[in-house]
Amino acid sequence: MQSILPILLFALGGVLLGGAWSMRQQGRSKGVLIGFVALAVLAVLGGVAWLLPAGTL
Structure with a gap:
C-alpha cells in the first residue's frame, strides 16, 4: 500500500x-473552480x- 498511495494521489x-x-x-463559478x-x-x-525521504520535512 505504501508504494500505491503516491500514484493514487497523483x-x-x-x-x-x-x-x-x-x-x-x-462556465461554472470561480469559487468552485478554485476549490x-x-x-x-x-x-x-x-x-x-510521500515520496520524499524520511526526515526531509
Whole structure:
C-alpha cells in the first residue's frame, strides 16, 4: 500500500484538474473552480511529500 498511495494521489490530482477544466469550459463559478484546483494541488503535493525521504520535512 505504501508504494500505491503516491500514484493514487497523483491520479486524484489529475482527475480533479480535469474536472476543473471541464467546469471552466461549462462556465461554472470561480469559487468552485478554485476549490477543485486547490484540492488537486494538495493531492499532488501529498504525493510528492510521500515520496520524499524520511526526515526531509
